[in-house]
Amino acid sequence: MRRAILSSKTVVSTLAVFAACFVGVLLDERVRNHDLSNDRLRVRGELFAHSPQELALRDRIEKLSGLEGRPLLSLEDWSPVEPIVVDGIDVSNLFVGEFSYKPSLGRDFAFSRFVLDAVFTRPETFFELGVPVESGSLVVRFSGSLVEAFSRPAGGGELTPISGMKVSLPAGCGRYEVIASEVGQSVVCSGKTVMEIKIPNRRNGRVFAASNLTGGELRELYIVG
Numbered sequence: 131m132r133r134a135i136l137s138s139k140t141v142v143s144t145l146a147v148f149a150a151c152f153v154g155v156l157l158d159e160r161v162r163n164h165d166l167s168n169d170r171l172r173v174r175g176e177l178f179a180h181s182p183q184e185l186a187l188r189d190r191i192e193k194l195s196g197l198e199g200r201p202l203l204s205l206e207d208w209s210p211v212e213p214i215v216v217d218g219i220d221v222s223n224l225f226v227g228e229f230s231y232k233p234s235l236g237r238d239f240a241f242s243r244f245v246l247d248a249v250f251t252r253p254e255t256f257f258e259l260g261v262p263v264e265s266g267s268l269v270v271r272f273s274g275s276l277v278e279a280f281s282r283p284a285g286g287g288e289l290t291p292i293s294g295m296k297v298s299l300p301a302g303c304g305r306y307e308v309i310a311s312e313v314g315q316s317v318v319c320s321g322k323t324v325m326e327i328k329i330p331n332r333r334n335g336r337v338f339a340a341s342n343l344t345g346g347e348l349r350e351l352y353i354v355g
Contacts, residue, residue, distance in 0.1 A: 187217050191224060202341050202348060203229045211338070226342050228260075231353060234337040239355045241337050244308040247350035248343055250274025255342055259308060261315070262335020268327065270317060272306050275299055277317055279327050297324050305350070 210222035
């Protein structure tokens with residue numbers, strides 16, 4: 131069994147609707163209506179050389195962004211499904227989007243466990259985890275007070291809520307787990323099982339994620355396969 135650990139030093143940032151216009155892509159509707167104009171993204175310096183062109187690009191992205199913080203999903207560990215390249219620089223992890231977990235793209239990977247310890251203090255913050263199942267993908271969405279499960283057909287497409295798989299979480303719940311078994315997936319919150327999803331995961335399928343959490347809200351994130 132391999133255990134892949136993601137450092138809390140990497141965080142993801144949500145951009146306002148103006149940033150979507152800037153790069154010519156459509157961001158998630160959840161983010162479009164989220165006004166955080168008083169905050170600014172601080173882009174990681176190591177992403178950029180110090181040429182005047184790249185410094186100007188960093189400044190433009192900061193001014194157009196909606197959050198302050200480093201990307202959650204590092205490009206070292208995650209591959210953007212739809213890369214966003216601005217002036218020759220891949221800035222995908224500065225945007226809300228879907229990312230594939232790189233180790234899961236190997237043939238010997240089989241998802242077994244996911245852990246997320248985070249604080250969902252801002253409105254509309256979320257983390258979505260997608261794991262492979264026979265019918266396509268199972269997507270588990272954490273939003274602080276709720277955990278929901280959705281199905282998505284193979285090859286992508288719209289999320290469909292799974293009947294009965296929407297649970298309000300008890301107060302103080304902050305450490306989330308998704309644990310695979312032979313019969314399905316268990317969703318655990320602070321040591322208590324809050325949801326049983328009777329859909330077994332499929333071997334050798336990619337794990338993907340999307341989130342608008344920031345570094346100050348993330349304490350722990352890892353995936354075991």
